[in-house]
Amino acid sequence: MRKRGGRPPRSHAPGERVPMSFRVTPELKRQMDAAAAATGRSVTAEIELRLEQSFRDDRIEAQLAEILRAVKPASPDEWRRAMGIPVLQ
Numbered sequence: 001m002r003k004r005g006g007r008p009p010r011s012h013a014p015g016e017r018v019p020m021s022f023r024v025t026p027e028l029k030r031q032m033d034a035a036a037a038a039t040g041r042s043v044t045a046e047i048e049l050r051l052e053q054s055f056r057d058d059r060i061e062a063q064l065a066e067i068l069r070a071v072k073p074a075s076p077d078e079w080r081r082a083m084g085i086p087v088l089q
Contacts, residue, residue, distance in 0.1 A: 032046055032047060035050075
């Protein structure tokens with residue numbers, strides 16, 4: 001493998017922000033601009049928050065799937081009981 005030229009990567013301090021560059025559709029940009037304005041955040045802060053939330057949601061979804069696999073009731077009535085929904089007789 002050929003060694004890349006240029007400046008060697010440096011380490012970053014905890015909490016330090018690093019630049020990211022990517023393209024989005026005009027509609028997504030409008031949505032992010034509107035969301036940032038509505039919350040009083042910068043567009044960068046809004047993007048960062050939403051990315052963090054998506055990773056958190058992924059973790060929660062994985063944990064929930066694991067829990068559901070562990071407590072998988074055998075019948076629809078058992079599901080209803082587990083969720084506190086009345087079971088019709």
